[in-house]
Amino acid sequence: xxxxxxxxxxxxxxxxxxxxxxxxxxxxxxxxxxxxxxxxxxxxxxxxxxxxxxxxxxxxxxxxxxxxxxxxxxxxxxxxxxxxxxxxxxxxxxxxxxxxxxxxxxxxxxxxxxxxxxxxxxxxxxxxxxxxxxxxxxxxxxxxxxxxxxxxxxxxxxxxxxxxxxxxxxxxxxxxxxxxxxxxxxxxxxxxxxxxxxxxxxxxxxxxxxxxxxxxxxxxxxxxxxxxxxxxxxxxxxxxxxxxxxxxxxxxxxxxxxxxxxxxxxxxxxxxxxxxxxxxxxxxxxxxxxxxxxxxxxxxxxxxxxxxxxxxxxxxxxxxxxxxxxxxxxxxxxxxxxxxxxxxxxxxxxxxxxxxxxxxxxxxxxxxxxxxxxxxxxxxxxxxxxxxxxxxxxxxxxxxxxxxxxxxxxxxxxxxxxxxxxxxxxxxxxxxxxxxxxxxxx
Amino acid sequence: xxxxxxxxxxxxxxxxxxxxxxxxxxxxxxxxxxxxxxxxxxxxxxxxxxxxxxxxxxxxxxxxxxxxxxxxxxxxxxxxxxxxxxxxxxxxxxxxxxxxxxxxxxxxxxxxxxxxxxxxxxxxxxxxxxxxxxxxxxxxxxxxxxxxxxxxxxxxxxxxxxxxxxxxxxxxxxxxxxxxxxxxxxxxxxxxxxxxxxxxxxxxxxxxxxxxxxxxxxxxxxxxxxxxxxxxxxxxxxxxxxxxxxxxxxxxxxxxxxxxxxxxxxxxxxxxxxxxxxxxxxxxxxxxxxxxxxxxxxxxxxxxxxxxxxxxxxxxxxxxxxxxxxxxxxxxxxxxxxxxxxxxxxxxxxxxxxxxxxxxxxxxxxxxxxxxxxxxxxxxxxxxxxxxxxxxxxxxxxxxxxxxxxxxxxxxxxxxxxxxxxxxxxxxxxxxxxxxxxxxxx
Numbered sequence: 060x061x062x063x064x065x066x067x068x069x070x071x072x073x074x075x076x077x078x079x080x081x082x083x084x085x086x087x088x089x090x091x092x093x094x095x096x097x098x099x100x101x102x103x104x105x106x107x108x109x110x111x112x113x114x115x116x117x118x119x120x121x122x123x124x125x126x127x128x129x130x131x132x133x134x135x136x137x138x139x140x141x142x143x144x145x146x147x148x149x150x151x152x153x154x155x156x157x158x159x160x161x162x163x164x165x166x167x168x169x170x171x172x173x174x175x176x177x178x179x180x181x182x183x184x185x186x187x188x189x190x191x192x193x194x195x196x197x198x199x200x201x202x203x204x205x206x207x208x209x210x211x212x213x214x215x216x217x218x219x220x221x222x223x224x225x226x227x228x229x230x231x232x233x234x235x236x237x238x239x240x241x242x243x244x245x246x247x248x249x250x251x252x253x254x255x256x257x258x259x260x261x262x263x264x265x266x267x268x269x270x271x272x273x274x275x276x277x278x279x280x281x282x283x284x285x286x287x288x289x290x291x292x293x294x295x296x297x298x299x300x301x302x303x304x305x306x307x308x309x310x311x312x313x314x315x316x317x318x319x320x321x322x323x324x325x326x327x328x329x330x331x332x333x334x335x336x337x338x339x340x341x342x343x344x345x346x347x348x349x350x351x352x353x354x355x356x357x358x359x360x361x362x363x364x365x366x367x368x369x370x371x372x373x374x375x376x377x378x379x380x381x382x383x384x385x386x387x388x389x390x391x392x393x394x395x396x397x398x399x400x401x402x403x404x405x406x407x408x409x410x411x412x413x414x415x416x417x418x419x420x421x422x423x424x425x426x427x428x429x430x431x432x433x434x435x436x437x438x439x440x441x442x443x444x445x446x447x448x449x450x451x452x453x454x455x456x457x458x459x460x461x462x463x464x465x466x467x468x469x470x471x472x473x474x475x476x477x478x479x480x481x482x483x484x485x486x487x488x489x490x491x492x493x494x495x496x497x498x499x500x501x
Numbered sequence: 502x503x504x505x506x507x508x509x510x511x512x513x514x515x516x517x518x519x520x521x522x523x524x525x526x527x528x529x530x531x532x533x534x535x536x537x538x539x540x541x542x543x544x545x546x547x548x549x550x551x552x553x554x555x556x557x558x559x560x561x562x563x564x565x566x567x568x569x570x571x572x573x574x575x576x577x578x579x580x581x582x583x584x585x586x587x588x589x590x591x592x593x594x595x596x597x598x599x600x601x602x603x604x605x606x607x608x609x610x611x612x613x614x615x616x617x618x619x620x621x622x623x624x625x626x627x628x629x630x631x632x633x634x635x636x637x638x639x640x641x642x643x644x645x646x647x648x649x650x651x652x653x654x655x656x657x658x659x660x661x662x663x664x665x666x667x668x669x670x671x672x673x674x675x676x677x678x679x680x681x682x683x684x685x686x687x688x689x690x691x692x693x694x695x696x697x698x699x700x701x702x703x704x705x706x707x708x709x710x711x712x713x714x715x716x717x718x719x720x721x722x723x724x725x726x727x728x729x730x731x732x733x734x735x736x737x738x739x740x741x742x743x744x745x746x747x748x749x750x751x752x753x754x755x756x757x758x759x760x761x762x763x764x765x766x767x768x769x770x771x772x773x774x775x776x777x778x779x780x781x782x783x784x785x786x787x788x789x790x791x792x793x794x795x796x797x798x799x800x801x802x803x804x805x806x807x808x809x810x811x812x813x814x815x816x817x818x819x820x821x822x823x824x825x826x827x828x829x830x831x832x833x834x835x836x837x838x839x840x841x842x843x844x845x846x847x848x849x850x851x852x853x854x855x856x857x858x859x860x861x862x863x864x865x866x867x868x869x870x871x872x873x874x875x876x877x878x879x880x881x882x883x884x885x886x887x888x889x890x891x892x893x894x895x896x897x898x899x900x901x902x903x904x905x906x907x908x909x910x911x912x913x914x915x916x917x918x919x920x921x922x923x924x925x926x927x928x929x930x931x932x933x934x935x936x937x938x939x940x941x942x943x
Contacts, residue, residue, distance in 0.1 A: 101744060118709065119707075119708050119709030119710065119743070120709075138902060138903060139903065140903055140905060160906075161874075161903035161904075161905075162903070163902050163903050164901065164902060167902065168898075184895075187703040187706075187707070187895070187899045188899075188902070190703075190704065190707040190708065191706070191707040196707065196708060199661060199663060199708065200661060202664070203656070203661050203662045203663075206662070207652075207656070207662075210649075214645070214649070219641060219642060219645050220645045220648070220649075221641060221645075221932045222644070222716065222736055222914075222931060222932060223716065224734065224933050224943070225667060225693065225716045225718055225734055226682070226693070226718060226734065226935075227933075227943055228941040228943070240668070240684045240685070240686060240691075241684060241685075242682045242683060242684045242693060243682070243683075244682060244718075244720055244733060244935070244940045244941075245720065245723075245938065245939075245940040246940070247940040247941045248941075249682075249940075249941070251667065251668070251684060251693075258933065258943070261629040261632075261943075262632065262932065264629075264633070265561075265629075265632040265633040265638065266561050266632065266638060266641065267560065267561030267562075268561065274664065274665065274667045274716065276667050276668060276686075278686055278687065281687075291686060292666065292667055292668065294664055301561070302543060432603075452941075453626075453629070453941075453942075453943040454943075456610075457629045457630075459606065460580060460605050460606060460609065460630070461580060461581065461582055461603035461604070461605050462603075463582060463603075464602075472664075489664055490663045490664060490704065491666050491669075491700065493668075493686070496687065497687070498686045498687040498688070498689040498691075499670040499686075499689045499690075499691070499894075499895075500895075501666070501669055501670070501700070501703075501895040501896075
């Protein structure tokens with residue numbers, strides 16, 4: 060039997076015959092009926108042209124225009140679910156009958172054809188409609204393949220992926236002004252994970268090379284909304300390597316990014332050609348600047364930088380953008396970062412750490428470093444930060460027994476998705492965004 | 502250059518040459534030195550034989566015995582990290598010098614050689630040591646490949662994997678006696694996700710065929726500890742198909758389980774041969790019983806079952822075990838389940854739902870069904886359960902616009918891991934378990 064020529068544009072790449080096709084026959088795609096020229100589809104009304112002679116239908120594979128008689132679409136509303144029957148005539152697809160399965164109200168809270176990315180409050184509140192738009196369907200497909208590529212790369216290098224904890228009595232203390240969320244389990248205080256740093260050190264001590272795809276939650280200062288680079292719920296690809304050094308980890312990151320971007324080009328060529336055609340597979344290794352070198356350049360650029368503090372994120376972003384390529388910044392001053400970095404013996408006052416800053420305004424996407432693993436030093440650093448060591452109970456118990464020296468990093472998955480898909484805002488890079496200062500959202 | 506014959510037993514399957522080998526040379530594996538018969542390794546002291554003439558060292562690839570002179574191991578403690586130098590002589594590996602990098606205390610809270618799975622409180626409290634034991638390193642490797650196999654299968658069928666939300670103003674109301682955890686974001690009440698059901702319906706309405714690897718949190722009644730089948734933090738492979746029916750979803754589950762178990766046999770043959778050699782690739786389709794049929798059989802078996810309520814989990818587990826094969830139970834009474842199932846038009850009072858019950862005492866591993874998607878009916882069902890519709894704000898807003906009819910299911914990943922790895926308790930099937938009634942744990 061011949062297949063009809065009516066196809067939605069963005070076909071899923073791996074749909075195979077068999078049982079799933081059986082499922083699809085029941086709805087999503089075109090079903091052959093007796094005549095090879097007729098068809099029947101289940102789809103959402105994406106758009107109705109003002110002349111009522113053209114209708115755009117949408118299913119998970121994309122959108123498609125059909126000719127229609129105005130009488131058939133009378134009273135029809137966008138985002139209604141319909142069963143449509145039609146035929147193909149001289150290459151034109153014509154719909155002759157529409158049955159409404161679910162009628163959407165005439166007024167919708169956002170325009171699915173063009174979701175309001177410039178209005179993060181409405182964009183996040185109605186995220187369940189945003190994900191219906193063809194643009195964000197493509198972004199989510201790209202994100203799936205980014206994650207797939209990262210997993211494939213790491214597992215091929217012998218890493219073990221572990222399930223990420225969601226709550227623990229203690230989470231990362233170094234949050235750049237964000238707050239941790241709290242909850243209770245059996246009356247005991249827990250925190251939602253804001254980073255998996257302590258679990259990474261514990262797991263690398265057991266399994267050597269590990270990663271988590273960690274979902275973290277932080278209450279970001281509301282003013283971070285304007286950066287377009289912060290989410291309250293975000294994903295960190297959290298990688299840790301026992302006995303490794305920063306050079307090993309930085310090379311691993313470079314290879315991983317190069318591999319992943321190439322992989323996504325393979326899997327999502329049409330999507331990238333539409334959303335971000337200028338995306339290049341990066342040339343590695345990336346340029347390296349020390350904190351001190353970056354500080355000098357930023358001062359000369361007129362940026363407001365204070366020695367001994369992390370650079371304002373806008374400033375480091377401007378730096379990478381002005382250089383036009385991804386930049387490693389290494390060896391931050393000890394006092395500027397969390398307690399878990401290892402001081403550099405050869406460069407007193409500095410950590411053995413690194414950040415990767417992307418150009419074109421995308422900013423920081425990876426941070427990492429060698430870890431402090433010595434019990435006394437960890438306690439000393441926690442106190443220096445004005446924190447109570449008792450809060451870090453299980454981690455310090457483990458440190459007393461012994462943690463492997465290790466090096467690791469976290470990749471911000473939504474930031475990487477934003478870069479790869481060429482998105483203006485980070486809330487465009489996740490299916491149900493929670494943006495700074497806005498609650499409640501789904 | 503020849504490679505030395507000293508290898509740890511459980512080599513990671515995909516370690517490749519190149520950068521990662523460079524990392525490994527620095528520590529975890531044996532380093533060739535000038536003489537081809539000598540070696541140097543970084544490893545943990547797994548065991549010391551009472552005669553002090555044999556030492557067992559451990560690295561992420563497994564454990565290995567070495568001969569040693571008692572003077573070399575004087576004062577050495579288990580779980581210390583050491584750098585050991587030695588040589589191979591007549592097939593025996595001999596260690597001649599040990600340098601302690603981190604000295605573990607003489608008394609450890611658990612025995613890493615044989616973690617106390619029968620004592621869930623200590624097992625979960627010291628999970629960071631449990632994952633060092635060779636047995637649980639194997640379990641975690643199996644779990645990684647289970648997840649990999651599931652992802653591969655679903656993605657090959659055209660499903661899109663989405664990032665799972667962690668918090669939302671509302672989560673699943675139907676929890677079999679467990680409580681939801683609460684938190685606040687910007688002063689607003691949120692719940693930790695206890696299931697992704699509402700997000701699944703929203704996402705399937707947009708993308709058709711979707712899945713989440715959802716990390717859910719519930720405060721289980723402390724008495725659920727004794728079942729060995731409940732965790733407070735657990736992973737659900739949450740799959741949803743727009744326009745599908747229960748038959749489609751049940752066939753998909755069967756194919757998925759068959760594929761995944763075969764895949765794990767391929768990837769983890771030595772681990773499964775050790776942990777669960779009798780694991781079979783299941784014959785599909787599985788046997789199907791209606792709730793009414795299962796009720797009759799359970800009554801005849803003398804089980805305490807009440808018509809109209811879910812079966813006690815012990816009872817349904819006994820049923821599958823007595824039949825010696827996985828069993829589908831379908832068409833539960835409406836009042837026994839959550840509000841989101843679709844009633845069966847042809848069988849009044851019953852849902853179009855299904856549970857998969859595993860034999861050999863493993864019990865329920867999948868539940869699913871067709872979903873109620875009609876706004877008025879959802880509100881009616883919420884009220885019938887004595888709940889306030891206002892609590893389900895965003896979901897009802899979406900239902901008013903329109904949700905696709907869909908069918909879906911959740912696979913308990915830790916339960917499946919327990920079944921595949923042949924584990925006695927579910928807390929053995931996750932790296933950092935949170936067990937009923939026990940807090941705080943990491």
